[in-house]
Amino acid sequence: MAQDLLNSSKDDALTGFEIVVGLEVHCELLTQTKLFCGCRNNFGDEPNTNICPVCLGLPGSLPVLNKRAVELAMKIGKALNCEILPSSFHRKNYFYPDMPKDFQISQYDQPINANGYLELPDKSKVGVVRAHIEEDTGKSLHIGGSGRIAEASKSLVDYNRAGVPLVEIVSAPEIRSSEQAKAYVQELRYILVATGASDGRMEEGSLRVDANVSVRPVGSKEFGTRCEIKNLNSLRSLTQAIEYEARRQAGLIRDGKKVTQETRHYNEVTNATSSMRSKEEANDYRYFPEPDLVPLVPDASWIEEITSDIQSLLPATKRRNLSSLIGEEYQDQISLLVEIGLDELVLDSVKAGADAKLALNRVINEAAREPEKASRLAVKDFVDLINMESSNKLSATQSKVVLQEMLTSSDHPAEIAKRLGFEQMDQDSLQDNVRGVIEANQAEWGRYLAGDEKVLQFLLGQVMRSTKGRANGKEVMEIIGRLKSN
Amino acid sequence: MSSGIRPPRFGAGKGQIPSTVSELVKLVQKGEIKAQEILEVSLQTIAESDGEINSFNLVLHEQALEDAKKVDASIAKGGFSGRLAGIPIAIKDNICTRGISTTCSSKILANWKPPYDASVITKLKSEGAIIVGKTNMDEFAMGSSTETSFFGPTKNPWDKERVPGGSSGGSAAAVAAGMVPLAIGSDTGGSIRQPASLCGVVGIKPTYGLVSRYGLVAFASSLDQIGPFASCVDDAALLLDVLAFHDEKDSTSLGRDRYQSGNVNIDVSSLKVGIISNFLPNAAESCHQAVTDAARVLANFGAKVDEVDIKELDYAIAAYYIIAPAEASSNLARFDGVRYGLRVDGADVEEMNIKTRTEGFGVEVKRRIMLGTYALSAGYYDAYYLQAQKIRTLVKDAFNKAYGKYDLLLSPTSPTVAFPLGSKVADPLSMYLSDLYTIPTNLAGHPAISVPYGIGEDDMPVGLQLLGPALSESLLIKVAKMLEENNTDKQDN
Ligand SMILES: [Zn+2]
Numbered sequence: 014m015a016q017d018l019l020n021s022s023k024d025d026a027l028t029g030f031e032i033v034v035g036l037e038v039h040c041e042l043l044t045q046t047k048l049f050c051g052c053r054n055n056f057g058d059e060p061n062t063n064i065c066p067v068c069l070g071l072p073g074s075l076p077v078l079n080k081r082a083v084e085l086a087m088k089i090g091k092a093l094n095c096e097i098l099p100s101s102f103h104r105k106n107y108f109y110p111d112m113p114k115d116f117q118i119s120q121y122d123q124p125i126n127a128n129g130y131l132e133l134p135d136k137s138k139v140g141v142v143r144a145h146i147e148e149d150t151g152k153s154l155h156i157g158g159s160g161r162i163a164e165a166s167k168s169l170v171d172y173n174r175a176g177v178p179l180v181e182i183v184s185a186p187e188i189r190s191s192e193q194a195k196a197y198v199q200e201l202r203y204i205l206v207a208t209g210a211s212d213g214r215m216e217e218g219s220l221r222v223d224a225n226v227s228v229r230p231v232g233s234k235e236f237g238t239r240c241e242i243k244n245l246n247s248l249r250s251l252t253q254a255i256e257y258e259a260r261r262q263a264g265l266i267r268d269g270k271k272v273t274q275e276t277r278h279y280n281e282v283t284n285a286t287s288s289m290r291s292k293e294e295a296n297d298y299r300y301f302p303e304p305d306l307v308p309l310v311p312d313a314s315w316i317e318e319i320t321s322d323i324q325s326l327l328p329a330t331k332r333r334n335l336s337s338l339i340g341e342e343y344q345d346q347i348s349l350l351v352e353i354g355l356d357e358l359v360l361d362s363v364k365a366g367a368d369a370k371l372a373l374n375r376v377i378n379e380a381a382r383e384p385e386k387a388s389r390l391a392v393k394d395f396v397d398l399i400n401m402e403s404s405n406k407l408s409a410t411q412s413k414v415v416l417q418e419m420l421t422s423s424d425h426p427a428e429i430a431k432r433l434g435f436e437q438m439d440q441d442s443l444q445d446n447v448r449g450v451i452e453a454n455q456a457e458w459g460r461y462l463a464g465d466e467k468v469l470q471f472l473l474g475q476v477m478r479s480t481k482g483r484a485n486g487k488e489v490m491e492i493i494g495r496l497k498s499n
Numbered sequence: 500m501s502s503g504i505r506p507p508r509f510g511a512g513k514g515q516i517p518s519t520v521s522e523l524v525k526l527v528q529k530g531e532i533k534a535q536e537i538l539e540v541s542l543q544t545i546a547e548s549d550g551e552i553n554s555f556n557l558v559l560h561e562q563a564l565e566d567a568k569k570v571d572a573s574i575a576k577g578g579f580s581g582r583l584a585g586i587p588i589a590i591k592d593n594i595c596t597r598g599i600s601t602t603c604s605s606k607i608l609a610n611w612k613p614p615y616d617a618s619v620i621t622k623l624k625s626e627g628a629i630i631v632g633k634t635n636m637d638e639f640a641m642g643s644s645t646e647t648s649f650f651g652p653t654k655n656p657w658d659k660e661r662v663p664g665g666s667s668g669g670s671a672a673a674v675a676a677g678m679v680p681l682a683i684g685s686d687t688g689g690s691i692r693q694p695a696s697l698c699g700v701v702g703i704k705p706t707y708g709l710v711s712r713y714g715l716v717a718f719a720s721s722l723d724q725i726g727p728f729a730s731c732v733d734d735a736a737l738l739l740d741v742l743a744f745h746d747e748k749d750s751t752s753l754g755r756d757r758y759q760s761g762n763v764n765i766d767v768s769s770l771k772v773g774i775i776s777n778f779l780p781n782a783a784e785s786c787h788q789a790v791t792d793a794a795r796v797l798a799n800f801g802a803k804v805d806e807v808d809i810k811e812l813d814y815a816i817a818a819y820y821i822i823a824p825a826e827a828s829s830n831l832a833r834f835d836g837v838r839y840g841l842r843v844d845g846a847d848v849e850e851m852n853i854k855t856r857t858e859g860f861g862v863e864v865k866r867r868i869m870l871g872t873y874a875l876s877a878g879y880y881d882a883y884y885l886q887a888q889k890i891r892t893l894v895k896d897a898f899n900k901a902y903g904k905y906d907l908l909l910s911p912t913s914p915t916v917a918f919p920l921g922s923k924v925a926d927p928l929s930m931y932l933s934d935l936y937t938i939p940t941n942l943a944g945h946p947a948i949s950v951p952y953g954i955g956e957d958d959m960p961v962g963l964q965l966l967g968p969a970l971s972e973s974l975l976i977k978v979a980k981m982l983e984e985n986n987t988d989k990q991d992n
Contacts, residue, residue, distance in 0.1 A: 305751065
């Protein structure tokens, strides 16, 4: 069946259906220490080295909330346009060897952030129902067989990750395609990185995505039965899993069958989802208020102190700022610019007087190849470069070469241009040079005067050769034009 | 039916041990008596009596001796101001002691040695207390007779055919039998006050948050408090003073200043005392009598005493037996065989969990885990847990209303004197009723003290309970001391 679904064209399988997706994104917070103890929060350390009585859930140990984690959660909330609310913690009870206390401390009916939205680059908005704080679990390693638990001869558990702070961001079921889901996660990732809340590394599990997928006939107001696909750890998995799952569900409905509400696993190798457990087998988590923690009621001044600078860091804000300077029609380039983090270079340069479109072009086409280095460019130098080009002191080709040099050297563009011999010739010597070329190519000059415009390119090439490229093409044309009319 | 005989206090007939801890500490600090000598008295008494009483799960002969030597050395070196310098103390076996088994009197933790000290243990050590051993208790503090212990019951030192009460029965018995002058226990629904009452010693359940719970193996986190046992009010007050400190490791820990600010100077002649009248009808005659006698003494000092009916308290026990098991079912989930404690192997993780818990927990613990799991389950949560929380609020409000009118309340600690071993253990409901008078205090998070007051049926001791609003410990201690001094049956040895 998996093959059939893959081979059938997307349009065939989904014709007449609308995809409905809600995403749950788990984001590991970039704190020094864990959520409820002083152990290091660090990926990749030796197993079971960052542990203590608290994160091991030893009898008698008690949690103490990490202030920094709360601050990062508030930053996320603000960035997602949420209300930041008085909140509390609950226990989510289920037996799981990775979870030292056999319950997870999480926020339940009183999350710290609620009722927000995320604006995507295409200006569409996806509701954010809540973004709450919870603790991560440890990690099992199954030894023997294929590494899957059923075939393993034994299991080892690494509790370094147990108690690492997470924020779970739950979207409304307002996503309507796999592309939009991808855009949502991408945008969310930029936000989490920009606010300093996360390193955004999906491959290390810093961001983990669960997708609730359902389909319904186009035009229907009711939601179809949804399936939750767990642990999608790359954007590719996310889009493929949604595509596969939507087609699977549409196929079932088309065949007159019912979609069963269940949790499903996505296999990257087979590119298919398979059932993990149905709703009937689902755990009863027996949530109840965590008696070892007190309610979390951040006061207004603390919220203000922590979140006041958030708006300016957001990609949507940056895109808006650039669009208003450069123009709505450059939306795609602007999005890219924000994505690679070079928006400020352009914004500041334009504000300092550089030509907006030229600056945008040079950054997107040249500097973007090495965004790390480009981000270290001095705005003033970059502005000078753009000005040299727009005032014809440098040709476009020369400007690009100088910019490449600037990425590796801290020299001023004028110095680099001089070093490379890009200094433009003064009018007199350029005119002498053009005259010399005409004298040496009398036959061609005659054809040109007779009206053969094609010769112009040849003459220009000759001037460029004799000046070793130092001539400005536009000026050469002007001189030739003047000599013709004389 | 056998009858009780008062056991000797700590150090009686064994050299120059004064009758209060504060006097003893002074002697130690002056170098007039050595911590090692005091420890020797303790260990000798344990050797003589504990074979029969079974109050200790573990006695730390070598470690205690080493600690006592350290105290003696620092005193010899030039002084040591520890408030409990050289005082032997017994620790309930649900309080974590680094490298020393902490079993909760359960098979599932029979061999578990915590890698850390509870905050109160760190404090006691820094004040020079000598930890003599870990005391027996009802398994995971679930019980009122110390009979649910995996290591067998503790006997009441007054009459070894009777229970010492529980769940901190080992700590109460160790103090009552003069094996140690001080002990600590934990009180979730009366587990300090009820055994104190049944063993004829003083026990205090502090305001919730006054004493750090870090390192106390949780039974019901929102109700548990560590508190002191001693043979007199002064000693209990001294120990409480040591135990009360702010602890950053416990998010529910209160500031100590708040406790001191409760240290108001109240003139007993202007005191207003309410007797909780709805507790009296089902109390044994001697327990009822103790309240009447105490009321007369207080009235003689000029206090205004009358009866108050606080109906809401009658619902407390029902709410307690939802809330406490609900929290316990979650707190005890971690005993799954994966990381520490007993492990019984199974074909897979789930089977290992089930086998470990089936073999590791006793009947009463299982009963409460099932009760609590049920109360929190989908479809029952609102009807049970939420309803119980509402009652909890009502109880607290009713108390606070009463405290608008009275400075403190008075009741028996327990409905009866110590009952015979085995008489209630098969009937959980009758056992649960032992805590009828103590449970409401825990639901409210308020403090209460149990002080011996008179001798009741079968010559067994009777305990009187003084209850007050949050952080009123100083007042309760003051009034308890007054009653102790005017006890018609004062200890004379
Ligand atoms: Zn830790």
